[in-house]
Structures are given as C-alpha cells and as structure tokens.
Amino acid sequence: MRTVLKFGGSSVADLDRMKRIAEKLKRRRKEGEEIVVVVSAMGKTTNQLLSMAREASENPSKREVDMMLATGEQVSIALLTMILQEKGLQAVSLTGYQAGILTEGMHTKNKIRDIDPKNIEKYLSEGYIVVVAGFQGYNENGEITTLGRGGSDTTAVALAAKLHCHCEIYTDVDGIYGVDPRLYPKARHMDSITYEEMKEMAFLGAKVMEPRSVDIAQNYGVVIYVGSAHEDRRGTYIQEGERNVEERSITGLSVLENIMMVTISRLPEAGTHTADIFRKLAEEEIIVDMISQTPMPDGSVTLSFTASAEDRKLMESVLHDVVDQLSGAALTTTTEMLKVSVVGSGMRTQSGVAARIFTLFAENGITFKQVSTSEISISYTMEKAHKEKAVALIADAFSL
Amino acid sequence: MRTVLKFGGSSVADLDRMKRIAEKLKRRRKEGEEIVVVVSAMGKTTNQLLSMAREASENPSKREVDMMLATGEQVSIALLTMILQEKGLQAVSLTGYQAGILTEGMHTKNKIRDIDPKNIEKYLSEGYIVVVAGFQGYNENGEITTLGRGGSDTTAVALAAKLHCHCEIYTDVDGIYGVDPRLYPKARHMDSITYEEMKEMAFLGAKVMEPRSVDIAQNYGVVIYVGSAHEDRRGTYIQEGERNVEERSITGLSVLENIMMVTISRLPEAGTHTADIFRKLAEEEIIVDMISQTPMPDGSVTLSFTASAEDRKLMESVLHDVVDQLSGAALTTTTEMLKVSVVGSGMRTQSGVAARIFTLFAENGITFKQVSTSEISISYTMEKAHKEKAVALIADAFSL
Structure with missing residues (x-):
C-alpha cells in the first residue's frame, strides 16, 4: 500500500508538531506502507517572506517572489526529514524540482504540467519515506515556481494521481462541514462528499480544499481523505459516489x-x-x-x-x-x-x-x-x- | 569590463544595507560594467538554520543540513534582486544549481568541481545584473550541496576564474592587516599582498579569506580586491607580485x-x-x-x-x-x-x-x-x- 499524506502550515508550525507527525508516519511505515509526505512552509512563514519581499520592493518581480517563497517549504522538508531520521527511519527530502514537478504559467500562479516520478519511485523502492516540498515546482526555463493558494494540496493530489494511490490531507479541522464550524459551531460534519459537491463548496469559499486539487482528484480518480493533523476524530472522504444531498435543498x-x-x-x-x-x-x-x-x-x-x-x-x-x-x-x-x-x-x-x-x-x-x-x-x-x-x-x- | 562582486553576511544583514549595496551596483552598471554579484545568507541566518537543525536532530543528516542551509542564500538573492529591480535595473537571481555550480565531496563540505556559466553568460549578454547564491551548488545526483566555511568566497573566486574577470570581496573590514585590527587596533593595513602570503595568513586563522579561495585565484590568475562593504576606505589587492616582506622577519x-x-x-x-x-x-x-x-x-x-x-x-x-x-x-x-x-x-x-x-x-x-x-x-x-x-x-x- 502506498499513500501521499499532506500536512499544512499550521500542522508543521513548530518542531513539536512535526515530531508528532513523524510518530504517525513511523507507525504507518512500520506496517509496510510506502509513504510520500507533502509539507507546506511552517506556520506563518510564507506570509513573513511575502512581507519581506514587499519591504524590498513595492511591486516585487514574481519570479523573485517565487525564489523567496520556495525557501519556506525547503526548510520544512529538511526539518521533517531530520526528525524522521532521528526516529530511525530512512527518509529523504525533495524540492519541487527534485520531485520532478514541472509547471507552466505565470510565476506565483503556476499550474502543474506534468510530474516525472522517477526520483520518488527510486527512493520509495529503497524503503525511504519521501518528503516533498509542497506548493513548488520548476518550469521549462529551469526557474523555481510556486503554485499559488492551496498549492500544497495540488502537489499532494497530483502526486497521488501519478503514483496511483490515495491522498490524505491533514489540516486543523477534522473534515468537511456544511458550514465552517469556526463561523457556526453547530455545523454538521460530513463523513463523505462527492467531488462535485466539494468543488461547489470550494469555489464558493470553503477553505478546506482548493477546487483545482479536487478537479485533479476527480479526473484521475484519487480518493481524498481530509482529517485533523493532531486529533483522532473521523474525517471526510471526498470521492465519486451518490450525491447525498438530493433530498436537501442546500448542502452547505x-x-x-x-x-x-x-x-x-x-x-x-x-x-x-x-x-x-x-x-x-x-x-x-x-x-x-x-x-x-x-x-x-x-x-x-x-x-x-x-x-x-x-x-x-x-x-x-x-x-x-x-x-x-x-x-x-x-x-x-x-x-x-x-x-x-x-x-x-x-x-x-x-x-x-x-x-x-x-x-x-x-x-x-x-x-x-x-x-x-x-x-x-x-x-x-x-x-x-x-x-x-x-x-x-x-x-x-x-x-x- | 566585467566583475564578480561578493558581499558577505554582515554586509547584507538587513534591507537597508542591501539597498546601499544596490546603489553601488547601480552606479557601476550605469557605467557599462557587466556585473555578477555573489551574496551570502543575511546576518546570522546560517547559524539560526543550523540551530533549528540541531533541535530537530542531535546529529542531523548532512544532506538535509545542506537542504536547510541553502535557503539562507536563496532568500538573500531574491531580496537583493527585487531591490535592484526597484531601482530600475534588470536583475535576476540564480541558485547555485541555476548558476551551474557543480560540486563534489561530502555534504556540508563540498568542493566546486566545475561551473557551467551558460545561464550567467546569457543573462549578462542581455544586460542583467546576475545575483548568484554563494556557498551552494549541486552534485551529480542533483542534490543541493553547500561548500562549507568561506564557501561564498569560493563561489565568487571560482566564478571570476570561469568568467575571466576580477573578483571583489566586500566584508566588514577594509582589507588585510598584519594582525586582525579587532585584536590589535594599531595593526598595519596592507595595500597589496601576494597569494602566497595571503594563504599563509589564512591557513593560520586570518578570517578575511579562506585559503582555498586564494588557491583558486592563484591557479587561474584572478586578482582579488578585499574591501569594506560600506566604507570608502582603500582595500587590499591580492595578486601575483614581489613579496613585499623579504626585509621583514614577520608579515603578520x-x-x-x-x-x-x-x-x-x-x-x-x-x-x-x-x-x-x-x-x-x-x-x-x-x-x-x-x-x-x-x-x-x-x-x-x-x-x-x-x-x-x-x-x-x-x-x-x-x-x-x-x-x-x-x-x-x-x-x-x-x-x-x-x-x-x-x-x-x-x-x-x-x-x-x-x-x-x-x-x-x-x-x-x-x-x-x-x-x-x-x-x-x-x-x-x-x-x-x-x-x-x-x-x-x-x-x-x-x-x-
């Protein structure tokens, strides 16, 4: 069995949280699972880097913004890999470029064009946990690029599509709700939701998943599980299936x-x-x-x-x-x-x-x-x- | 005319200092000079990254330490490039990999094996100021590597050798002294020193230049100028020439x-x-x-x-x-x-x-x-x- 797991910025905000994630990964690796982990930059790093860029220039070049921003994930992957190694696991970090993530489009808003998984496959076959920098790739000119908002989700889902496996997205909420529970505490938790429903919600502002990640998942039949990084409550599966809302006028x-x-x-x-x-x-x-x-x-x-x-x-x-x-x-x-x-x-x-x-x-x-x-x-x-x-x-x- | 200029960590410690450097570069670019700038990580960044690595693991993998450390220069090159662009100049940043700096050896202590200057030459010919990350490169496996202590000097001198030009090293002292002036305020300033003399001093602990950079300079006939990043006092040339110390029993x-x-x-x-x-x-x-x-x-x-x-x-x-x-x-x-x-x-x-x-x-x-x-x-x-x-x-x- 093989899985791509993605951990967002707040779930890798400090070393203690990374250590808890490493424990989870260790348990699963010990059961023989092949693991690719996609991580975002730690906590508020991306915003800090952006505000440095704005101090340097009022309207900074987007190529250079990508150059800056990509360092955030690069620090995360190195640290998580060190922690995994400290726990006795074989692990290796890969930047977007090293993970073969070729992009196209404009700097700061690139799209994934293709992924060459040979480096990842090599390390997986040797038993490594492969820690991939989310949100980034490289373009035809060899420049460092980023994928824009929600880019780490896109990285994770696209990798799962290429590696023919499930994708688990860990965040600070325990799944999908009809309304954001931070806005409305009595919100209803969903155990399962279809790609179409998820996209509708995402396009309209639900922050859990970006619609283009869901699009990729739908196109390649990748089952996504959205769950809490640090709680054991049940999450939500996003997958093909019966729309469970026919009888309801409003899903969310x-x-x-x-x-x-x-x-x-x-x-x-x-x-x-x-x-x-x-x-x-x-x-x-x-x-x-x-x-x-x-x-x-x-x-x-x-x-x-x-x-x-x-x-x-x-x-x-x-x-x-x-x-x-x-x-x-x-x-x-x-x-x-x-x-x-x-x-x-x-x-x-x-x-x-x-x-x-x-x-x-x-x-x-x-x-x-x-x-x-x-x-x-x-x-x-x-x-x-x-x-x-x-x-x-x-x-x-x-x-x- | 073409020059490689290198600015160390303390001379790019904050945006104000970078802006002063950008002014200097602007003046020289306006006079038609082709400019490659090599920068280190800002201020204490490298040490901060190292101490994060040590928090993650007592004995972190050196491959992952290189992955972490390389982000320091990547932030510097992006920021300096943005500042140069803000001043109306064409500028572009290149990581060690993008600058074609191929290394060999052990992680954290790599040596430059060769430089493929085609990317730099292309940008120079189009009028760009090329801002290169010091201290880093890539190895045959496509891994990110760093060059160890004094690595940014090595990057600068090796680039100057490959680009057939002079190299200027800017630091927080205004050249070479017989004794470190921080240790002995009455120390004697030298206007010129030979490669051999510089190496002898460097091997024995003078902090201004690493001996291996001086070695490269000597082998390829690169004239090095060492000067103060932010003061206009005269610096020291390191070049072939008469030993000026025959009559003295001790140089430094x-x-x-x-x-x-x-x-x-x-x-x-x-x-x-x-x-x-x-x-x-x-x-x-x-x-x-x-x-x-x-x-x-x-x-x-x-x-x-x-x-x-x-x-x-x-x-x-x-x-x-x-x-x-x-x-x-x-x-x-x-x-x-x-x-x-x-x-x-x-x-x-x-x-x-x-x-x-x-x-x-x-x-x-x-x-x-x-x-x-x-x-x-x-x-x-x-x-x-x-x-x-x-x-x-x-x-x-x-x-x-």
Whole structure:
C-alpha cells in the first residue's frame, strides 16, 4: 500500500508538531506502507517572506517572489526529514524540482504540467519515506515556481494521481462541514462528499480544499481523505459516489473573505471596453467573480465585479490605464467585503430557496451589493460586518 | 569590463544595507560594467538554520543540513534582486544549481568541481545584473550541496576564474592587516599582498579569506580586491607580485579561535593505530592540525592534535571506536583553546624569531600546549585566556 499524506502550515508550525507527525508516519511505515509526505512552509512563514519581499520592493518581480517563497517549504522538508531520521527511519527530502514537478504559467500562479516520478519511485523502492516540498515546482526555463493558494494540496493530489494511490490531507479541522464550524459551531460534519459537491463548496469559499486539487482528484480518480493533523476524530472522504444531498435543498454554506468590489461607472455602452478590461485582467491572471453590468439612464453602463483584495494594486494599475483613456469613466474599489454562498444541487428544483433567503435578509436588516445565481448556488456580496448574522440565519433556516 | 562582486553576511544583514549595496551596483552598471554579484545568507541566518537543525536532530543528516542551509542564500538573492529591480535595473537571481555550480565531496563540505556559466553568460549578454547564491551548488545526483566555511568566497573566486574577470570581496573590514585590527587596533593595513602570503595568513586563522579561495585565484590568475562593504576606505589587492616582506622577519600574526586539543594517551607504540585514527578522521573530512606524538617511559605513545571545536561530537564518536578497542588507551578533549601563529617568509633566514617569541612568552607568563614550526610560520596552541596578551606582545615586538 502506498499513500501521499499532506500536512499544512499550521500542522508543521513548530518542531513539536512535526515530531508528532513523524510518530504517525513511523507507525504507518512500520506496517509496510510506502509513504510520500507533502509539507507546506511552517506556520506563518510564507506570509513573513511575502512581507519581506514587499519591504524590498513595492511591486516585487514574481519570479523573485517565487525564489523567496520556495525557501519556506525547503526548510520544512529538511526539518521533517531530520526528525524522521532521528526516529530511525530512512527518509529523504525533495524540492519541487527534485520531485520532478514541472509547471507552466505565470510565476506565483503556476499550474502543474506534468510530474516525472522517477526520483520518488527510486527512493520509495529503497524503503525511504519521501518528503516533498509542497506548493513548488520548476518550469521549462529551469526557474523555481510556486503554485499559488492551496498549492500544497495540488502537489499532494497530483502526486497521488501519478503514483496511483490515495491522498490524505491533514489540516486543523477534522473534515468537511456544511458550514465552517469556526463561523457556526453547530455545523454538521460530513463523513463523505462527492467531488462535485466539494468543488461547489470550494469555489464558493470553503477553505478546506482548493477546487483545482479536487478537479485533479476527480479526473484521475484519487480518493481524498481530509482529517485533523493532531486529533483522532473521523474525517471526510471526498470521492465519486451518490450525491447525498438530493433530498436537501442546500448542502452547505461558504464564506469567502477579503473580497473587493470594483465598480467602473460611465463606461460607453458601445465598443469593446468591457471585453478589453477582462482580457487585460486575464493576462495578469487576476481572477474575477460575480460580474454585473447595468445600463444607466444616460446611455452609459456601470460595470461591477468582485475579486480578491490581494490583487488590488495590480488590478488598479491595469484598470487605471483603461479608465484614463475614457473621458468620464470612473473607477471605485471597495474592500472589506465578503461573499456568502449557499450551495446545493437540490436548489434548482426548489426555486423557493432564493426567495426564502431574500426574505431572511430583508427581515433582519442585511443588505447586499450583488447577487448571482447558478443552477446550484446563490452568492451574495456584502459588507464584512454582516458576516456572523448572515451565516447564523442561513444555517438555522436550512439546518446545516 | 566585467566583475564578480561578493558581499558577505554582515554586509547584507538587513534591507537597508542591501539597498546601499544596490546603489553601488547601480552606479557601476550605469557605467557599462557587466556585473555578477555573489551574496551570502543575511546576518546570522546560517547559524539560526543550523540551530533549528540541531533541535530537530542531535546529529542531523548532512544532506538535509545542506537542504536547510541553502535557503539562507536563496532568500538573500531574491531580496537583493527585487531591490535592484526597484531601482530600475534588470536583475535576476540564480541558485547555485541555476548558476551551474557543480560540486563534489561530502555534504556540508563540498568542493566546486566545475561551473557551467551558460545561464550567467546569457543573462549578462542581455544586460542583467546576475545575483548568484554563494556557498551552494549541486552534485551529480542533483542534490543541493553547500561548500562549507568561506564557501561564498569560493563561489565568487571560482566564478571570476570561469568568467575571466576580477573578483571583489566586500566584508566588514577594509582589507588585510598584519594582525586582525579587532585584536590589535594599531595593526598595519596592507595595500597589496601576494597569494602566497595571503594563504599563509589564512591557513593560520586570518578570517578575511579562506585559503582555498586564494588557491583558486592563484591557479587561474584572478586578482582579488578585499574591501569594506560600506566604507570608502582603500582595500587590499591580492595578486601575483614581489613579496613585499623579504626585509621583514614577520608579515603578520593570526589567531584561530574555537580550537579543541585532543590527546590520546597510552597508545601502543607499535602498530597502525595512529594511521588508523587519521584515516578515519579523513573519511569524515575532519581537518586535523598540529599533530604531535610523544614517546612515554612505559613504551606507549601520547598523540595530540588540534581541530575545530565544531567537529567535537563527530570526532569523539570516531575516536571512541578506536580507543575502546585498545586496553589502557584514554581520550581527552580540551576545548576553549586557540592557535596563535606568526607568519613570515623572512623567518627561515632569521632563526632568532622563534627564540624571541619563546622569551616573550616566558617573561610574560604565557604557557602553551603545543608548538609547531614550518619554514614560514610558528604556531602555538594555548588557552583562550592568553589571547589579548599574546597578540599585543608579538605585535609590539615585531611592529605589525
């Protein structure tokens, strides 16, 4: 048996936690299991490195940011490997490059193109625990790259796909809940969830797994187990299977924080301005969400959309170029926003869901800036201040 | 014109210092110079990483120590590159691997085997300032390696040799002195020194340059300039030339600290024990110095030698194996020692030097454990407590 286990930043935040992880790995290795461990940078390391980069330069080169960030995981893999060796185990650490993780795309937001597992396979066949740096790889030019948010999950799932085995993701929560239990303590724990359900929740802000990792798992049939790194409570399996939510109108609720809302007013209605804007944002790989365009009485249009507040500087520099060329057009950016989404494949058959939520919000004084619906979800952009109240209202109303 | 400049850990200890270095580089780049910069890890980073490694494991695997340590320079090169870019310069960072620095030997003590400069040449030809991680490389197995003490100097000099240019080493002193000015404030500054003289001083503990870097420079005819990173005082050229010390009996004085003295008593005189010991130490790449062997009245011999106190654990584990097999033999290790050496090619023609120093020491109550002489130097192993007094006595007596 062979497994890829992934431990996130908070579960390797210090040496004591790493030692506990090493004990767990030792027990499993002693039972003959072949083990690949993917680790993130320790605790807040990545943020510390990023803030150093910002001190060095207001808008640091992304190639160099990748060069910096990759050191975080490199320290983790070396330390965990030393601890495993100290416990008498054969272990070896591999950077993304050494693990054969070839990427493509833009620095800081690369995607895995392929994995050459020969180095990993060699060490596994010799009985080593192979400790791989998550979140990183190399590109065709031999440059060090990183995979962006949730990148260590992607590394783990992609490795499991290539090595034909299960993937276990250890984090600080003991699985998937209908609502984030930090937001709503009475949230319902799920023993199993399908890839589709997980992606819907993840796209809408559930922090447990990034949707692209789930996509890879689905494409290659990798079973993912999400569990707590340091507690023995039962986790959640993400796998193919019956949707267990047909009878429920809503599977879950998710909250995406740190959102900004961008509004460009007085855009000429005619012309390719809107297309231009989104093309330019796509070139910078800025992910845009919840687009709405409203015609105004004066014949112009107002365009709004949301995006991650982290992209604010880059976004503004792109948009100012466009807006400055259009007389009268104006750009407004509002941060401190969040997106609350309710997800459920039963929703399309129960059109009452949307109405019920609109009523709940109206009766309780919650205003929202935007709403968007899909077949299986409804999302609301609102001010951060409404968070707790909106979550509790929806979770109570739909027994999440 | 093309130059390799190297900045040590204390000259890149924080972003402010890096920014000052970037200004210097900018001025020179604007004059059309092709620039390769080699940087060390910031300030005490390497020591911090080492102490983390020791917390993870009492005797961490050297492969993993290299994996950890290499992150220190990787952070420096990314930050300095960002700062250079912020100043409007084209700059790019390269790890040891990306700079083509192939090494061989044992982890943590590798030697440069060859450099493939194609990546550096490509960036230089496109006008980039190329920022290379000092102290690191990769081996035939694709593993990350480090070069041991003084490794960044070695990187810089070897690059200069391969790129056919001068090498400038910037540090926190403004060149080479007859005695370390931190030990003896009236020390004499040298404008120029030959490779041979520099090596003699370096072998005997002068901290400015490692002898193997000077060796490479001498073999490839690389002129080295040693200067202060942040002051504009004149530095020292290390280059081929007339020995400027023929008329002087002593060129300089150096002090090597953190020495341990190892004594093995009651070794059987016959047999290959001594050879065995040094072969085993060599296998672990422990560098041994000042060996003395004294016959005892009982027919046994007492073997003493010095080594760096950093190798104590490893040394003791090697020697215990040997000593435990010999009934009666005993091992003693004394740390807190230092080695004081006086160097000078004029010494062989003036046999009075040794006598004069013995007298100085005797009259001033300085005892020493060992003495060794070569054609051009005399070295004394003594307790740390004698340091200041011994240095001042010799420097005064020989006007260093």
